[in-house]
Amino acid sequence: MTATPYARVLFAGPDLAKGSFAELFRRQLVTLLGEAALADIVDTSAGYDALWPLVQSSPRPLLVIDLDPRSSPQHLDWLRSELGRLNAPEQLFAASLLGQYDTDPAGAACTLADRRELHLPCVDVPALPEHHSWSCIPPHSRRLLLCNGPRCTRRGALPLWKKLREALKDAGKLECEGGVLITRTHCQYPCDEGPTASLQPDGEWYRIRNEEEVLRWVQERIVEERVVPEMLMKS
Numbered sequence: 001m002t003a004t005p006y007a008r009v010l011f012a013g014p015d016l017a018k019g020s021f022a023e024l025f026r027r028q029l030v031t032l033l034g035e036a037a038l039a040d041i042v043d044t045s046a047g048y049d050a051l052w053p054l055v056q057s058s059p060r061p062l063l064v065i066d067l068d069p070r071s072s073p074q075h076l077d078w079l080r081s082e083l084g085r086l087n088a089p090e091q092l093f094a095a096s097l098l099g100q101y102d103t104d105p106a107g108a109a110c111t112l113a114d115r116r117e118l119h120l121p122c123v124d125v126p127a128l129p130e131h132h133s134w135s136c137i138p139p140h141s142r143r144l145l146l147c148n149g150p151r152c153t154r155r156g157a158l159p160l161w162k163k164l165r166e167a168l169k170d171a172g173k174l175e176c177e178g179g180v181l182i183t184r185t186h187c188q189y190p191c192d193e194g195p196t197a198s199l200q201p202d203g204e205w206y207r208i209r210n211e212e213e214v215l216r217w218v219q220e221r222i223v224e225e226r227v228v229p230e231m232l233m234k235s
Helices: 020-033 035-040 051-057 073-083 105-114 150-154 157-170 211-223
Strands: 008-013 041-043 062-066 092-096 142-147 180-185 196-200 204-207
Touching (some): 008 035, 008 051, 020 035, 020 041, 020 105, 035 041, 150 157, 157 180, 157 211
Parallel strands (some): 008 062, 062 092
């Protein structure tokens, strides 16, 4: 990372305190920025309570890099809004990789820290509309709960979620009468067999690992209305 205009850059996200991802990220960050950069890591596995006081006590201007693999533009707007409640918000900025990194998360984060055109201010964040289509319960007969816990996410749950939505929409079964509502969840278990998806109210748990299995599951389980025993998880 080259010299930035920030007095401090914080790296916030889940699984940054312990575990294999934390080990990889910390080792890479030390290589890039030195041991002192370890003090700039904030683990958010249990929430963001540790981030706010650290931001409050840090010099300005300050940049927060969002490393949550489940992040989205909506999540980044929420983070910006919360940072905007702190002191000197006009000197606070946030940026997110939106879950798009592979084997070099620290390198990707440091590159993002250098790209000022991707940094967003934490003031004047667009407010949520009072009434919108997302405030209504979508029509559906079943809910597919797709695990986005840390282990399933590392196994590719995010692109599978997008593929599931596409496949269900193509089959005319997404958020409609007799259709399926997909909801991303935290860890559902069993982690070693994931990515995990549970179909409710049927009470069926499936392992869906790639796009081919997505297409097969949608066709056989949802369109043809028959169980896919090879993909079922056993209790």
